[in-house]
Structures are given as C-alpha cells and as structure tokens.
Amino acid sequence: METEQFRQFGKTAIDIIADYYINIRERDVLPSVLPEDFIRLMPENAPESPEKWQELLEDFQKKVIPAITHWHSPQFHSYFPVGVSLASIVGSLLCSGLGIKGSTWISSPACTELEVVVVSWLAKMLGLPEYFQNTAAGPGGGVIQGSASESTLVCLLAAKHRMLREMKASNKEIDEDRIKTKFVIYTSDQSNSSVEKSGVLGSMITRLLKTDNNGQLRGETLKKAFENDKSKGLIPCYVVASYGTTGTCAFDPIDEIGPICREEGVWLHIDAAYAGTAFVCPEYRHLMKGIEYVDSFVFNPHKWMLVNYDCSVLYVKDCFDLIKTFDVKGDIDVNDEKETVFPQYRYWQIPCSRRFRALKLWIVLKIYGASGVRDLVRTQVNLANHFASLVRGDSRLVIEPEPSMTVVCFRLRKGDFLTEKLLEYLVNQKKIFMVAAIFRNHYVIRMVICSQFTTKDDVDRSWNTIQDGVNYVLSHSHRFNHRKSLLTNRRLSLDIERV
Ligand SMILES: Cc1ncc(COP(=O)(O)O)c(C=O)c1O
Known part of the structure; x- marks a missing residue:
C-alpha cells in the first residue's frame, strides 16, 4: 500500500x-x-x-x-465496561503507527520511560502507597501488562519463587520439586475465574474459600484455611483478594486478611481489575483500608478508565521478586537501586517483547485529566444509583446484594426460575444486554452501567425495557416449560458468574 x-x-x-x-x-x-x-x-x-x-x-x-x-x-x-475513548483510539493508532517493540531500554527508550512516568502518575492518582511509585525510593513500582489474568499469574509465579528462596535460605537441603507441590493459593468463591486459572497454569493447589453474606472473604475464614492446610503438611503461599468481585463487586477486607498473610509470609495480591479505577475518587479510598499489607495490586485502565484494550497496570512492592523469578539469564544486578526508574520490563512480565501501551494511557490522562476520570466514575455510580431507585420502586423485584459501584443486582420475588426466564426473554429481544450471577444461592441479574455514553434517559429506557420483560414473564409464567430454556441455541447463552 x-x-x-x-x-x-x-x-x-x-x-x-x-x-x-x-x-x-x-x-x-x-x-x-x-x-x-x-x-x-x-x-x-x-x-x-x-x-x-x-x-x-x-x-x-x-x-x-x-x-x-x-x-x-x-x-x-453486561460484565464490566471495556475501556474505549476517542483519545485512546488515537493512542492505539499512534502506537501501531510507530510499529516499535520495546524489549530493552535501547529498543525504544520512550517506550520504557513513558511507562515509568504514567504508572507513577496513576499510583498517585489512585492514592496507592508511595512505595508503588517507580519514581519513589525503594524497590516498588508499576508495569503495564496485557491483562489482570496475566498479572495474577505473574505474581503467583513470583510468590512461589520467593517462598522457595526463603525456604532454601533456611534449609539448603530441601527437595525443591517436592516442596513446590505443597504450595497453596487461596481466594474467595466470588473471585474472578482468572485466579483459579492462574492456579492451574502455575500448578498450585487452589482453595476457593466461602464468602460471608456480603460476598466478602473474611480474615477468620482465611486463617482457618491456613491452619487446616498446615496441619496436612501443605504450605500457604499466595492469597488473591478482590477489590470488586466480578459477580457483585464486593470488596474483601484487607485490614483483616493482610495481617494474617504477613504473619505467615504469604504473598498478598489484590485483584482490582474493574473497581480499582474508583480510587481516583477520594470518597472510595476507605475501601482500601489495609492496603499497606499488600505485595501486589492490579487494576485495568482497559476496563473503567477509558483506555482501549489492552492495558492492565500491575504494582509490586518489590520488583526484584519478579526479576529473581523471570531473569533466567541473570542480566540484572539485584542491588541496582535504579531498576524501578530504569526498568528492564521484560523481566517483569511473561513475553520478551512489549507494545508501546503507555502511549494510550498517557494520551487518555492528558486529554481527560484526572478530573475527567473522576467525573466518569461519579456520573456512572450516580446512574447506577438512579437505576437502583427505580428497581426499589417496583415491589415485584428485589435488589440483592446492595449495589456496589456501577453494579446493581436484582431478581424477581417470584423466584429464580422466573428471574432466569426474564433475563433470557430480555436477551432474546436484543434491546438490552445483561448477564447473571449467583448470590446467596439466588439467581440474580447484574445490571452494570458500562458505556461512557449512557445517560439518565438511557437508564430510563433500559428500565422500561426491563419492566416490559417483567410484565411479559409474570403474565406468561404458566407457559414456561421448567426444563426447556427460552434460548434457542445454548451458544448464545449467558455467562453466569462463579457460584
Ligand atoms: C475482578 C476481575 N478480575 C480479573 C478479570 C479478568 O481481567 P482480564 O481480562 O484483564 O484478564 C475480570 C474480568 O472481568 C474481573 O472482573
């Protein structure tokens, strides 16, 4: 051409x-x-x-x-928002336009250094601990990964490596291969399935722990799980807690979980893939109480921060935990204090090469500013609250659990079967798209404000569509075959978030 x-x-x-x-x-x-x-x-x-x-x-x-x-x-x-903005589209275009690949600093200095700048900006914007900023003193820093799933896996591998190093330091004779089979990862039964996938990829025993009535993983539950496994000779190694579970957007109490992990020397990772963006607003920062216990934290600007896929930012307290795991050639001096401001990012991730993803983030932050991101979060949370108030005004429906961020879960009082039929009916109409979750053994429909273009009128339109569906399903309830799905083809069926 x-x-x-x-x-x-x-x-x-x-x-x-x-x-x-x-x-x-x-x-x-x-x-x-x-x-x-x-x-x-x-x-x-x-x-x-x-x-x-x-x-x-x-x-x-x-x-x-x-x-x-x-x-x-x-x-x-449905699901969670996928980031897009006209500014970010231009960022993707410029990134493709340059056609570069950043693997080492010299392969494109701006590719590495702009990333250092923007991830440090972001850490400040979210109010994360200072040690996560590449530009602050200490070995902590941030890096852009392709996805939250990758970030969770990267930290799992680093946690495993760190645990092994520590065990070897106190006993040089240990049988590494045998010890590794005893490591356990813990997460809640509400966490994203990517956590369980990490356990599979990283060959680690995985425990999905029961959550409380609010969908949160409690410290007491984690402590008991540690004790139980230790009594069987297993070794707690990695905990993934959530800030914003996929089903209902629950926040795990890190002030309870953190001290338990610290006492056992277990790596604590936070998956804040969607909800992490909310911390740009100071009014949500109380939800990150205990963050100082955390070894790593991931959130996806490619979800709620207007950045086109892919852009997932991972912060680690000590980048040398990643480097010691992935620098198989021994290129990096692990005493080099400059590593966080002058990183060889290929040792902070799985692939050798990397795209210039920082460009998209930089452009979005410059074009919208921190205030633009705050406005988006607040506007969308207000829209979700508006929707919740409409649902509350309809005695045929119940909201459960309480809305969190832009996630409002609701169901028909007349039962789960009809709630499922309602969702199928609505999806077949194609005017609105939502998915389901299971919460406290009930089938709930998740209504999430996703599009940045959604206005109050649009929410009212969605509500009218839902009400038409409720009228239809309740007036035809006798016609539904209790076994046969309304959907003609299961390939079109709806994802249900983890039970
Ligand atoms: C809480 C949570 N964690 C992780 C993920 C997976 O994100 P990614 O597609 O970036 O791997 C999702 C996806 O929606 C999620 O909701």
Whole structure:
C-alpha cells in the first residue's frame, strides 16, 4: 500500500468509527446473527490478488458490523465496561503507527520511560502507597501488562519463587520439586475465574474459600484455611483478594486478611481489575483500608478508565521478586537501586517483547485529566444509583446484594426460575444486554452501567425495557416449560458468574 492510499484509507476508517459512535443508539445492542452465519459470508480462501481498500471497508460495514455486540451501546449492561475513548483510539493508532517493540531500554527508550512516568502518575492518582511509585525510593513500582489474568499469574509465579528462596535460605537441603507441590493459593468463591486459572497454569493447589453474606472473604475464614492446610503438611503461599468481585463487586477486607498473610509470609495480591479505577475518587479510598499489607495490586485502565484494550497496570512492592523469578539469564544486578526508574520490563512480565501501551494511557490522562476520570466514575455510580431507585420502586423485584459501584443486582420475588426466564426473554429481544450471577444461592441479574455514553434517559429506557420483560414473564409464567430454556441455541447463552 502506498502512503497516499494509506492516508485515504485511514481517514475513511476514522470517519467510519466517528459515525459508529454518533449513531450507536440506532442499533440493537446484540446482533441478529446465528452461529456460523458470519463464516458463511466469508470466502473459503484468502484472496489471491490484492483487493481495493474501498471494497474491504464495504465488507467491514456490511458483514462485520452486523455481527458484533455493541459494547458501547448505552443499553450494554453486561460484565464490566471495556475501556474505549476517542483519545485512546488515537493512542492505539499512534502506537501501531510507530510499529516499535520495546524489549530493552535501547529498543525504544520512550517506550520504557513513558511507562515509568504514567504508572507513577496513576499510583498517585489512585492514592496507592508511595512505595508503588517507580519514581519513589525503594524497590516498588508499576508495569503495564496485557491483562489482570496475566498479572495474577505473574505474581503467583513470583510468590512461589520467593517462598522457595526463603525456604532454601533456611534449609539448603530441601527437595525443591517436592516442596513446590505443597504450595497453596487461596481466594474467595466470588473471585474472578482468572485466579483459579492462574492456579492451574502455575500448578498450585487452589482453595476457593466461602464468602460471608456480603460476598466478602473474611480474615477468620482465611486463617482457618491456613491452619487446616498446615496441619496436612501443605504450605500457604499466595492469597488473591478482590477489590470488586466480578459477580457483585464486593470488596474483601484487607485490614483483616493482610495481617494474617504477613504473619505467615504469604504473598498478598489484590485483584482490582474493574473497581480499582474508583480510587481516583477520594470518597472510595476507605475501601482500601489495609492496603499497606499488600505485595501486589492490579487494576485495568482497559476496563473503567477509558483506555482501549489492552492495558492492565500491575504494582509490586518489590520488583526484584519478579526479576529473581523471570531473569533466567541473570542480566540484572539485584542491588541496582535504579531498576524501578530504569526498568528492564521484560523481566517483569511473561513475553520478551512489549507494545508501546503507555502511549494510550498517557494520551487518555492528558486529554481527560484526572478530573475527567473522576467525573466518569461519579456520573456512572450516580446512574447506577438512579437505576437502583427505580428497581426499589417496583415491589415485584428485589435488589440483592446492595449495589456496589456501577453494579446493581436484582431478581424477581417470584423466584429464580422466573428471574432466569426474564433475563433470557430480555436477551432474546436484543434491546438490552445483561448477564447473571449467583448470590446467596439466588439467581440474580447484574445490571452494570458500562458505556461512557449512557445517560439518565438511557437508564430510563433500559428500565422500561426491563419492566416490559417483567410484565411479559409474570403474565406468561404458566407457559414456561421448567426444563426447556427460552434460548434457542445454548451458544448464545449467558455467562453466569462463579457460584
Ligand atoms: C475482578 C476481575 N478480575 C480479573 C478479570 C479478568 O481481567 P482480564 O481480562 O484483564 O484478564 C475480570 C474480568 O472481568 C474481573 O472482573
């Protein structure tokens, strides 16, 4: 492709994106396609001869767009938000435009150094402990990873390595291979499934501990689990607590969990993938009481902070725990105090190479400012509260648990079966998209304010759609076959958050 063609292609693509967002309300949130419809539209083989970019964009409009779920529709209320902003799209474009790969400092100095700058800015914006700032004294710092799942795995591997080093320091004769099989990871039964996946990937015994009536992992429960495992000769090694569980956005009490982990020398990691962004607002910082006990903390600007996927920021108290685990060549001097301001980031992560993701973050922070992010959080929490007040006004529905951040869970008083039918009915209508969670053995529908474009009128529109669904389901309840799902194809079925 010639540069002049690129200019036209790129400008047209930008126009398409701009129009897509301007007209986002005109589309149903869910596409009207069945599995494999899209594959059938595509040729069996790649084109032999080059095609024109104009034809390609026509295909994009006619074939791709009708087969996507519109995550930024104001009626998208599923999962958690996925970050996007027009500013961040430009950041992604510039990042791709430069086409660089940062693996060492010299491979692109700005790629490393801008990351050091923006993750330090973020640590201050969220009010995290000073030792997480790369630019502060000490071995702590932040790094951009691809996902919270990766960050949780990276810290699991580092926790395992640290525990082994400490055990070897007191007994050189230990059988490393045998000891490693005794390490245990603990998390709550409400944590994201990525934590359990880390346990599988890191070959560690995993305990999903029971939460209390608010979906929180209590210190007492953790302590008992440690004691139980120790009595069997197992070794507590890694705890993942949540600030904002995926199902109901519960916050684990770190002031209870932290001292127990510290006493046992167990690595404590916080998964704040979605809700971490809320700490830009000082009024939410009481929820991070006990943060000083934490070894690592991850949150995803690619969820609630307007940054396009992927951008997950991981903070560690001691970067040498990562380096000692991943620097298999022994490149780094572990006494180098400059490592946090001049990091060889490839030893803080799994891949060798890395994208210039800091560019997106930098652009978003500059274009929106910290106040822009605070406004987004506050506006969306207010919208969720508005929705909750509408639900509370309808005696056929009950909210459970109490709303947290932008997550409002509700169910029909008439029972779980009809609540499930309500969700299926609504999803089949394609005007609104929500998923379910199980809370205290009840099937609840999660309504999350996700799109940055959602206004109070949009929430009212979603509420009207839900009320129509409630009317329909309650007036047709006798017709539902108690075994057969309303959904015609289970591939379209809804994810249910962990029981
Ligand atoms: C609390 C929590 N942790 C982790 C994840 C996984 O995030 P990622 O896709 O960045 O791995 C999610 C996804 O929604 C989540 O809600």
